[in-house]
Amino acid sequence: MSETYYKPEDLKKFPAIADFQPELAKKFFDWYGPVFAEGALTAREKSLIALAVAHAVQCPYCIDAYTVDTMEKGVTEAQMMEAVHVAAAIRGGASLVHGVQMMNKAKKLGM
Numbered sequence: 001m002s003e004t005y006y007k008p009e010d011l012k013k014f015p016a017i018a019d020f021q022p023e024l025a026k027k028f029f030d031w032y033g034p035v036f037a038e039g040a041l042t043a044r045e046k047s048l049i050a051l052a053v054a055h056a057v058q059c060p061y062c063i064d065a066y067t068v069d070t071m072e073k074g075v076t077e078a079q080m081m082e083a084v085h086v087a088a089a090i091r092g093g094a095s096l097v098h099g100v101q102m103m104n105k106a107k108k109l110g111m
Helices: 008-019 022-035 043-056 060-072 077-097 099-110
Strands: none
Touching: 008 022, 008 060, 043 060, 043 077, 060 077, 077 099
């Protein structure tokens, strides 16, 4: 099996982002933690949203992390896959709606 660019063990190194810029990393982590705390949304709901967004932005580290996190919070496989489909629908729809921009330009150039 060939080596991949993304290595699962690198996820454990995430806190090391502070090594080169500790002040900014501290600001990030001071903000990141509370984002996922209970609020208007439950921690479970936030984790499921994070899983869907992870697929939309195609971050393998985030997909791994939030697959584990959602399962630890009691999210079922069916719920996870439904969230992935929601992300895919939004991503696909966003590409299609930008087709209007192309259509507008093509119509303008065709005149």
